[in-house]
Amino acid sequence: MAISRPITCVEDLQRWREEVDARLRADRITVTVCTGTGCSAKGARAVFKAMGEALAELPEGLSVELKPTGCHGFCEQGPIVVVSPSNVFYQNVREEDVPEIIQETVVKGLPVERLLYEDPVTGEVARSSSEIPFYQKQMRLVLRHSGNKDPGSIEDYIAGGGYASLAKALTEMSPEQIVAEVERSGLRGRGGGGFPTGRKWRSCREAHGEQKYVICNGDEGDPGAFMDRSIMEGDPHAVIEGMTIGAYAIGAHQGFVYVRNEYPLAVERLRKALADAREHGLLGENILGSGFSFDIQINRGGGAFVCGESTALMASLEGRVGEPRAKYIHTVEVGLHGKPTTLNNVETWANVPVIIDRGADWFASIGTEGSKGTKVFSLVGKVRNTGLVEVPMGMTLREIVFEIGGGIPGDKQFKAVQTGGPSGGCIPEEHLDTPVDFDQLWEVGSMMGSGGLIVMDEDTCMVNVARYFTGFLRDESCGKCVPCREGLAQMERILTRVCDGEGQEGDVELLLHLCDVLDAAALCALGSTASNPVRSTIRWFREEYDEHIRERHCPARECRGLFRYEILAETCTGCGACRRACPEGAISGERRQAHRIDQTKCVNCGACLEACRFDSVVKV
């Protein structure tokens, strides 16, 4: 019953929404299967297909809707299936489980106990997601549709109130009022910079020129971050709606979504969403009969982290290499093709419909003094519950890591949490009570960044972490300016030497000196924030650097050659598994006798540790 002609007035939009709502409110059963990238990699598509086939065989009279959805966020427990209206939450679902789910839950309304989530600490079984600690402390605003809406269905989006904010903006508000509303909300850029969004819009609105552009930065280059991907894949209409409202406020008629090359599914979902929006008169000429015209083009990145920087992104959109330029004249005045341009991150745009709908005051009531609203984080690494979480600003890192994340698996000790990706720093245990807030994270030597939260435990070598990020940035440096191009290569060389056991006294001081040069002289944020991982690890874990350099030993026992493998005679059963696994023949021992490693032959490969089933191989 989809309305196929373009909608030309707000009343029609309202009527369409009521039709869809009425249809969906009928007591029908809905089965949703998460088809985000994480769940798909674990076989969710097979589950979806099997579900579709099995449901088709059900007797008539039982109307069940099957929906693919975007990311629920609980990737550790995927594939995830939810059966409504009772919201039964199933995790780790495999193809073989489908018949049972259909028979027990869909037909009889009974839960399949073994597929329910069980808290690893308390043992409590959760029926629905609202009983799961991972979700209880979250506030899902930006992710409001992920997990319960079909990202490929514009109807599904409309049903929840989608595009109502756009209708309100076009018919009840003036562009000036919209800018003021976003300013009052306190929304700050979610891509990493944290620049006040309303102020950016105002500057662009006031800039000279008839032709203006809006851009959505979907380049999400931080390794370990997949928030933007989930939003683009799971709720593309939210991004489109936000951009349209912003374009109206600023006076732009052309927008671009720049999606990084590694996200083909996001491109696909956005394409469909754009086509559907155009078809229904929600994008393109004379939107909703308002007289405002605006359209969006998708452009793909070529594989360059630096293109997450706004001027490099714009260069890329002009068909050139992704080289940044000085921003003494801001891009809101001279941007894409020399025209005033507003560039915002995916998550920033997705916040806009929420603000217009609920109002700036409501939005500003969430969060802290300097950081309003919520933030989506990708919580990954050495943490029990890895996945995507959205929390109000101001929640502490400790709460996120331990209460939502479930703490460190394997009874290991927490060591640090890295925020802000390659531009951010590591935060140690003593600062875990730092609230998630732009300014306060800056004060402890890190930054919010785009939202990657990488948890590290006692087995992580912090010098190696610094080396990893520095190497990453060196690979991604565009090569234009001297400090970044040469400085990062110099820094990586030093860090590699240190991790290889060839560090020299004075290396730390030299690293800090190079950090100073980058901070002062680099052209863009890639170079000027590159010092953060190095500085923060030196600041909080200086003793690790010293031990590498002075004692040629890696305290975390991660850097090959800087620690030893030893066999514990007390617990070794003499099974010989390690001896057989050793590629160098460095292990000797009689059957059922404690084995020994010849350190002169050992190459530190770790095969023995992997092979031992008695926890008798240890790193020293």
Added chain:
Amino acid sequence: MPIRLTIDGQEVEAQEGQTVLEAAREAGVWIPALCHHPAVSPYGACRLCLVEVEVRGRRRLVTSCCYPVAEGLAVFTQTEKVMGARRGVMELLLARAPDSPTLRELAEKLGVTGPRLPKVTRAERDCILCGLCVNVCREVMGAAAISFVERGVEREVGPPFDEASEACLGCGACAAVCPMGTVDLQWHETEVEIVPFKNRVPVVRCRECGKPITGLPYAEQIKARLGERLAPAVELCPTCKRSAAALAQKKAGTAGRAYVHHAKTPYPDQAPRSPERPGRASEPGAHSPDRCSQGVRAK
């Protein structure tokens, strides 16, 4: 309308649209810069021209080559921060090209004593990737025969597919702007070669004395722009050109009235503007054939 700013406490008058570097140079204040050239749009790559500017009580480091002058701007070119940044950049440059006379001379002037950083690139050339050759070729000459290749520390400048480019004019602008003396013209019997880019084009020689003048594509381009009457500009070397002009005046009886002759036949000294190139007033002598025919680069 003139814009008043201060540089190191000294009051300076500048024009709207000028950069701090331009204003400083006109005022006689020295700011080092390797990737800057008046003929080419500012690029901001070498970072040596960093200065501190104070706006609304806040100070920050900016590249003066890109920073527009503003009324009341306070510029500081010799602070600790500035000197530290310049020296740090210089150390990194020396690591790339430790034997370059240009860099050594500048390093000494900046007070940097010897490179203490090792080379971290496979590149062998004395090239600091300033971009002047690339930018002048594309933006000013409209040829775009060379570009940056790859990215990061292994970046290089070269022609497409590392083979002689068909777009090369043989004008030698790249050699003229190279601050390191690395790009050079080599004159062969029938060709001029741009070293180290492998580009080669036929050479135009003086029809009187046979000295090489410039590359043939460039000569053709100039002839097309100047028209038939001024074609001799690219057929004779400077010496022979002067002889020919003197002879012509003797014949015409206008010897000694050079001023009148020139006033009647204006000699274009501006290059045609390519679409991307920002509008600029005529740059002194940048495009006259004489400069290119000398095959000499600025040292």
Added chain:
Amino acid sequence: MTIESAPPDYRAAAEEVVERYRRNPGFLIPMLQDLQQEFGYLPRPAVELVAQSLDIPLSQCYAVATFYSSLTLVPRGKHLLTLCLGTVCYLKGGKEIAQHIERELGVKPGETTEDRLFTYQPVNCLGACALAPVMMVDDTYYERVKTSQIRKILGAYGWGGENGKDGDQ
């Protein structure tokens, strides 16, 4: 090779791709990506034809083709082996896997094995961090990979002997 004598399929492909993006040079990267999808890499004539068609300098196309990681001017192997070296994968064993692959296949990042079976391309995040370490061969994901599994996984695609010698296939 002059443009005129280029094999017809390059010309048609280049024209089609340029038209697809309405001759807009701002879409140079997607154009080159589409061409690469078709030929497995960017053949030189195709790049030259795109430059000609869009009326932009060849040097700009070449600069773009060498700047961006997703573009390659060198033919790739039969299978693309993508190893995620995002932070999480790296810390959870990705580094060891990288070293193992380089040793096993005898290639460095970006290189193709001598028998052209695999091109090895480490990338900086596939966004499947919960399954770290993650590896892909073409479109197939391999999750929680151990170094001991590498040879077997590669073997399924025809990787046979030591150091680049194809044994079984």
